[in-house]
Amino acid sequence: MSRLIAYPKPGATDTIRRFEPAYWHVDFSLPMMATVVTTGPDSLRVMATFRTNRDLMGLIWPTENGIDHGLYAWPRRKDYRGIELAFDWQATGIRAMDRLQSVTLTVETYQGPTHYVRLWNYATAGTPDACHIRMVLDETTRSGFHGDAHVPWHDVKRLFISLQPEQAGRGNCSLATDVPHGATSLTIHVGDAGPIRPGDRLYVLGLSHRQPFLTVTSDTTGPVQVVTVAEPVETGQGGIADPSAPGDPAFGTDTDSIDPGVGPPPLPIPAGAELFVETRAPEPIGDQEAVVEIAHLQVTGPNSTLPVERSPRTPHALRMTDGFDNAYPLTPERIVDQVHRLGYRGAYVLYMGISKFHALSWDEGEGRHIVDPTKPVLNAPSAHWIDDLFARLVAKGYTLIVSVSFEILHRFMPTAWMQRDHAGNPGLTGWQPPSSLVAPTVPDALAYLRAVFVDLLGRAKVAGSAIHFQIGEPWWWDGSFGSESPYIYDAVTMAAYEAATGSMVPAPKLTSLYDRPDARHLPYIQWCRDQLGAATDWLVAEIGAVYPDAVSYLLVFSPQLLRAEAPLLKQLNLPTAHWRYPAFDTLQIEEYDRTVEGDFAFSERTWRLAAAILGYPMDRIEYFAGFNLLAETSWAWLNIDRSIWEAFGRGPAAVYIWSREQVMRDGWLFDQQAWKLYPGLTHLATCWRIDRTDGVSLGFTAHDQALVVDGVRYRPANAFTASQLAADTEMAPADAEMLGAIDADEITAADLLGGVYDHAEVELFLVDWSDPSLPKTIVRRGTIGTITQSDASFTAELRGLAQRIQQPVIDSYAPECRVDLFSTECGVDRRGFERHATVAAVTDGSLGAVPDNRVFFIEGLDEPDGWFDYGELLWLTGANAGRRTEVRLWTAPRVEADGTTTAGRIELWEPAGRDIAAGDQLRLWAGCDKRLETCKTRFANVINFRGEPHVPGTDAVLRYPDPR
Structure with missing residues (x-):
């Protein structure tokens, strides 16, 4: 049958450059819009429409390719060291590159924090809006405003260029007067003279690295404003940094390494220093159009290429569908090239759907951006992207079918257009964010849908395509995922009924x-x-009047009509007299949620609806198969493949797969020829076995039924998936990642955070679910390393055998001690350094402070600063009772000028797994920073010190005479 190729396969026959223009994609916050297209083999263009002063977009390059089909994806290569990247940059409508909080290359890493590289630091010529950038991804390219922080270029997870509008924040701001160290107010020249309100953030060039921003507490307005802040200002050592001397501590670029009592006192931040005001809430700025051109892109040096497969598949009869909402983040070149390589030909359906192509305006009455029919139908980024996609599809020989539905993103839909239920609630779909449905009785809404069709079909015609259009899934909403009631009670619809019939809408x-x-x-x-x-x-009539040769399609979703338990749906949503052949040239049918669940009896009803009830001959019927909504339910492709197989057997005009995004994401590879050899379809299932260090073994499978393999029961756990399984000469510690939702009784957040799964052995294998006694195919073995949790999901690092080779097996010289405090080799008695305490508070009480389960305050201890640094903490009561964690920093209580005493401050390395509350009791043990000085003064244990602080290191080898 068709099969899944979810990960890149070894033996690729070709390569691409890193940062190849076609493989960048965009992401951004609502309500703005942005797209990216290629303009040549070494160039790309980003177009954006910014609508608020908090809008932010990213032009993204991921290390791990989770977008392309597994057959054509590149493997994970996280080492970027030595790459030389050069390009020409030209931009309009964005915050200038030389400004604070402007164009940034954000570098996310696997093992460490995120770094922010200021591109302007690496401009070799030009202006902030038109320049040449050159950077080598090594020690010479660093993060921070002044390029003073090391970037681990060997451990890159994702890169993206961040862009903001010219009107970001409060515009271009600066200090009107000097700001001394310890100040609690600032006088500011405000770029747009708008209000600065409590909760806004101030980013000031010259603040200490320990203080990334200031939180505003006052409410002011005007071109010059005096604002108060919640925390005293910490200036960098020596005041504002000098851009001419990046990386020089004398200019305050690295204050964290300076002893507070040594050197000159902090100087004021001088008047004129740049400042950025980030407003707490977004404010509308109209439509600010922006364009960024990257041209003459050059990528050379080691690690500058990626292995890929580029050989095309044999063309086949299955057709492709796509959704604008899933496609617009990618370049059209990438989409069209890959769909063509996978063998899809003929018609290509583009469903405009929910969506983000609309032109919007701010509505003061509704307090949100809504669709504005008075503007051009498509916003500029969408129009540019659509034109490029249509041209490329036509050039490859595809027939375009433009699909528009009655669905619009709820936050953008005008209130008067919405379908509503008996209580006046708008019809919201199950998507996040939800869409809503246009009432078919609202003339303004129908006129808008007509305008969308006419605009898109005009662009298809310019591209050279014949005119084909689809009305997608028209219906009255059924309240799925919500009230499950009919949405036929909006004011316009009820008024129209009463006007047309002279009767009142029946009650109740x-x-x-x-x-x-x-x-x-x-x-x-x-x-x-x-x-x-x-x-x-x-x-249909309106479009036909504009395009007389247009071919019409109606897409009907049969579960919306044929639910036996809800006959009202058929009475409401099947206007047979209007839809019966030949009302449309072609009827397209879909039933994906039923066939995915294996309900093929329902499929018979769908085909009967098309042929017997609506009367379309088989050569006027087209079938849509799919789709698998979630990557973790890959077993759904078994039934999708069967529905395609059966559909082709009926002989319709065409069969489509819905949709491109799921095909690429899951690596589904269509292979019609294999049906003759494997009529039973695929029997492969993925299994995970986890053997914990406490002797417990757990088994999970992606199959929809439990399996017993070698005596172990593998329960269905479709919330598990795995990242790319890299197997190459890098021998990286993180050979793979297991990603899952914590929805199984066996795996709990408490166990994950408590270390129960640390160092557990994992075996990933494939088995024939129809006969589990057959030999299994082992895909990967390893142990669990780092585990991270986010909300209801977790990520576990799977360390392969190669990782063990990289671990030290003998002691090596080092100035620090090599053994753990309180261990047998250390010899210090733990009981002598144990303390008990109670949580006094979870914040410092300052305005806007919120608990983060990492920092809290305790009472009952007076040990000096640093006593518990690197120490251990055990929770005795509260939500975290029984858990252990490590302490990062301890600050002892202090007596303030007014005679009050502050509580001691504890900062953990990682947030506690559950909420910390005042009154929680805990036990603490002193920590050790591995230095000889600490071993001597705190523990009197020099005799057991396992370090060599006096052995010369590389500093001695590199020492040279000092002329002074």
């Missing part, structure tokens, strides 16, 4: 789909059904 209103309406409700239900049919009739 229907509150459930499962009600069987009595005679008084039937006239209103039938009228609503006919209005749905009339709306589609009107759209």
Whole structure:
């Protein structure tokens, strides 16, 4: 059958450059819009429409390719060292490159923090809006405003160029007067003279590295404002850094390494220093259009290429569908090239759907951006992207089918257009963020849908395509994922019914789909059904008037009509008189959620609906198969493949797969020829076995049924997936990652955070689920390393055998001690350094401070600063009772000027797994920083010190005479 190739395979026949223009993608915050297209083999163009002063977008290059089909994806290569990257940059409409908080190359790492490289530091010529950038990804390219921080270029997880509008924050701001160390107010020249309010953040060039921003507590406005802040200002040592001397501690670029009592006192931050105001809430700025051109891109040096497979597959009969919302982040070149390589030909459906292509305006009354029919239909980034996609599809020989539905993103839809239920609630779909549905009785909404069709079809015509359009899934919403009631009670619809019939909308209103309406409700239900049919009739006629040769399609989602338990849906959403052949040139049908679940009896009803009820001949019927919504439910492809197989057997005009995104994400590879050899379809299932160090063994499988393999029961756990399984000469410690949702009784957040799964052995293998006694194929063995948790999911690093080779097996010389405190080799008695304490507070009480489960305050201890640094903490009571964690910093209580005493401050290396609360009791043990001085003064244990602080190191080898 068709098969899954989710990860890159070894033996690639070709290479691409890193940072190849076609493989960048974009992401951004709503309500802005951005797209990226290639303009040549070494160039790309980003177009953006910024709509608020907090809008932020990223042009992204990931190390791990989770977008492309596994057949054509590159393997993970996290070492970027030595790459020389050069390009020409030209931009309009974005915050200038030389400003604070402007164009940044953000570098996310696997093992460490995120770094921010200021591109302007590496401009070799030009202006902030038009320049040449050259950087070598080594010690010469560093992060920070002044390029003074090391970047681990060998451990890159993702890179992205961050872009903000010209009107970001409060515009270009600066200090109007000097700001001394310890100040609690600043006088500011405000770029746009707008208000600065409590909760806003100030980023000031010259602040200590320990203080990334200041939190505003005052409420001011005007071109010059005096604002107060929640925390005293900490200036860098020596004041503001001198850009001419990056990396020089004398200019305050690295204050963390300076002893507070040594050297000159902190100088004021001088007037004129740059400042950025980040408003607490977004503010509308109209439509600020922006364009960024990257040209003459050159990538050379070691690690500058990636192995890929580029050989095409044999063309086949299955057709492709796509959704604009899933496609716009990518370049059209990338999409079209890969779909073509995978053998898809013929028609290509683009579903515009929910979506983000709309032109929007700020509506003061509604307090949000909404669709504005008075503007050009498509916003500029979408129009540019659509034109490029259509041109490339036509050039490859595809027939475009443009699909528009009645669905619009809820936060953008005008209130008057929305379908509503009996209580006046808008119809919200299950997507996040949710979309809403246009009522087919609203003339302004229908006119807008017509305008969208006409605009898109005009662009298809310019690209050289014949005119094909699809009305996608028109219906009255059924309240799925919510109230499960009919959404036919918006004000416009009810008023139109009363005006047309002279009758009142029947009361009481229907509150459930499962009600069987009595005679008084039937006239209103039938009228609503006919209005749905009339709306589609009107759209077909209107489009035909503009494009007489247009070919029309209707896409019908049969589960919305044929639910036996809810006959009201068929009465409401099947206007047979309006949709019966030949109302449309082609009827397209889909039933994906039923076939994915294996309900093939329902499929018979779908085909009967198309042929017997709506009367379309088989050569006028097209079938949509799919889709697998979640990557972890890869078993769904078994039934999807079967539905395709059966559909082709019926002989329709065409069969489509919905959609490109899932095909690429899961690596699904269509292979019709294999059906003759494997009529039973695939029997492979992925299994994970976890053997914990406490002797417990757990088994999980991606199959939808439990399996018993070698005497171990593997329970279905579709919330598990694995990242790319890298197996190459890098021998990286993190050979793979297991990603899963904590939804199994066997795996709990408490066990993960408590270390129960640390160093557990893992075996990943494939087995034939139809006969588990057959030999299994082992894909990977290893042990669990670092585990991280985010909300209801976790990521576990799977360390392969190669990682063990890299571990030291003998002691080596080092100035620090090599053994753990309180260990047998150390010899210090733990009981003598044990303390008990109680949590006094979880914040310092300052304005805006929120608990983060990492920092808290305790009472009852007076040990000096640093006593518990690197020490251990055991929670005795509270939500974290029984858990151990490591202490990062201890600050002893202090007596303030007014005579009050502050509580001691504890900072953990990682947040506690559960909430810390005042009154929680804990036990603490002193920590050791491995230095001889600490061993002597704190523990009197020099006799057991296992370090060599007096052995000369590289500093002695590199020492040279001092002329002074």
